[in-house]
Amino acid sequence: MTPQQRMLSVCFLLVSVTCRTYGSGVVQPFKGLGYYVRSNCPFTLTRFTHNRVEYDITIRRGDSGLLVQVEITMNKVRTVLQNGSILVEKKSVSLPYDHTYQHIFQYGIYTRLRSSLLPLSVTWHSVPGGIDSLWVELEQELSTDMTGLCGKCNVTGQQLIRGSALTDDTCQTRDPVSVPNPVCEHFFSYTLGCLQSSRLHYFQLCHKNIYGYENSEHIGCAFFREIVLHCGKSSNVWEK
Incomplete structure (x- = not known):
């Protein structure tokens, strides 16, 4: 490998990719165009394994369209965003919060959780009633075992929706309606x-x-x- 090829390889590995979900159900996956999900069901946003450590982020919207529950699990440590609170292992925490595996802090108008095990961060914007935007940023090559709405290569939005829904008999996923506004x-x-x-x-x-x-x-x-x-x-x- 030439020095130029080596540099390109390093640059590729360090490229930052971001998955976003915002509004009432827009999802911008790590790669490709955004799509829309109208649902109050729980979904896997992204799930993958890195160095035998499991990462799992799930989301759920309420009838308001806003995210009302987000669960972030890193190395078996579970963080829940709900009702304006941040719970780590079922205990409410204040900011800034430092843990062996993660740090949570204010980031301008946003709140950010940063993993200390992997160059990964989760950033969200809270409003009355829930969260109106959330980003997952990953500074590494996408994992081949990755699942969830944030996606993987050569998979359509509808396939991601079907494959990422979590079982819940009390919720509904509806067809989106596009009316000029x-x-x-x-x-x-x-x-x-x-x-x-x-x-x-x-x-x-x-x-x-x-x-x-x-x-x-x-x-x-x-x-x-x-x-x-x-x-x-x-x-x-x-x-x-």
Whole structure:
């Protein structure tokens, strides 16, 4: 292997990949285009094994569309985000919180959990009633045994939804409804230079995300905030 090839190999291994879920059910997997899940069922967001250590993150949305429960298990240590509280091994903790395997701290307007075993972090934004956006960032090559909504290569959104749902007889997963919304139309008029060929796809996701939650400021705002972050400061969408 030449020095140039070695450098490219190292760079590839250290590439950061992020999976996001936000609004009322938008999922942006580690690779590929985002998709939408309308459900109050529990789902595996991501699950994989690294150096014989298991990582498992599950999520559940309430009728408000917001995430009402998130469970993060790293090396058998279980952290639950629920009702505005953070529970580690069933005990409420305050921030900053340091543990042998993880650190939890404020990160601007967000809260972040960072693993000390793996270059992995979970970041979320809390609002009244739940969590409107959550990111999983992994600074390593995607694991071949990875499952969950965050996905793996060559798998469609519908396949990920079916394969990631957890058993619960009291919940429902519905077909998404895409109805034109003037708020989406106005917002996306400023994204022409940013989203390019994927603009129509995310425009349709906007309609699915906001349908039925038109009166919720958190559902719509979470979606728009994520698009603005994706576009970056060079886009004029920041000025609107």
